[in-house]
Amino acid sequence: MSDFLQYINTGYKSICENVYIFDTIATQSLVNTNASEQYKIINCYYKAVNLKKEKKLISDTIYAFNECVEYIENITDNNFKQRFNNILYECYINLALLNTQANDTCKELLKKYYKLANNIFPERSEPYFYYGIYCNKIEHYEDAYDNLIISKNKSHNDIKILHPTSQYTAYGLYTNTELIHCCFKLKRFDETISYITEIINHPDFRNSQQQLLSLIQNINQSKMNERSMYVLD
Numbered sequence: 001m002s003d004f005l006q007y008i009n010t011g012y013k014s015i016c017e018n019v020y021i022f023d024t025i026a027t028q029s030l031v032n033t034n035a036s037e038q039y040k041i042i043n044c045y046y047k048a049v050n051l052k053k054e055k056k057l058i059s060d061t062i063y064a065f066n067e068c069v070e071y072i073e074n075i076t077d078n079n080f081k082q083r084f085n086n087i088l089y090e091c092y093i094n095l096a097l098l099n100t101q102a103n104d105t106c107k108e109l110l111k112k113y114y115k116l117a118n119n120i121f122p123e124r125s126e127p128y129f130y131y132g133i134y135c136n137k138i139e140h141y142e143d144a145y146d147n148l149i150i151s152k153n154k155s156h157n158d159i160k161i162l163h164p165t166s167q168y169t170a171y172g173l174y175t176n177t178e179l180i181h182c183c184f185k186l187k188r189f190d191e192t193i194s195y196i197t198e199i200i201n202h203p204d205f206r207n208s209q210q211q212l213l214s215l216i217q218n219i220n221q222s223k224m225n226e227r228s229m230y231v232l233d
Helices: 002-008 032-053 058-073 078-102 107-120 126-137 141-152 156-162 172-185 189-199 203-232
Strands: 013-016 019-021
Touching: 032 058, 032 078, 058 078, 078 107, 078 126, 107 126, 126 141, 126 172, 141 172, 172 189, 172 203, 189 203
Parallel strands: none
Antiparallel strands: 013 019
16 A cells, blocks of 8 residues: 555556546545545555556446445545545546546546536646547537637646646647647637647657648648639639
């Protein structure tokens, strides 16, 4: 247990495919009166993470995360219960991600989990970001745009004061690639170009530079085609 606490205290982690730790359980110092209860909840969370890490059935991992959620939700002391907001938040995010992997047609279920996570930490971006990615994947581009633009407008510099290990790639410029995709599909070409311009020379996006340049060419061609159709009409 101590090794696990030390490991996750190093910050935001991708444990394995579709299982992430977005905050640190170790920030919740144990109190003598409820130490055993706290360890039970942490162990329950650790069990869920390990099931996925060991490549067990996704259904087993989902069950384990739900078991952890139920354990926390059944706490009657609200002050004590709030100590586990970080874990509860992570459970909801991971349940959404795991259900995405298990079932491509689970939009309402994902919306439920992301809403629950958002209710815990409304200032954070991960629920909007991951839901936006999912909506892009299933070609619901308006919904993708509505959620991703919220992520873009949240500042990680502000959030990390409250949540030091939050996922910086779910904020600001790092949402641009997903926004570029949905804006292009929605034919919001000028907006697409503006998001490309923001990142095309950024060192973190150097591997996407050629792809972005090609997309600019496609947009310019699409705009020319639209103008030609307008003239013909």
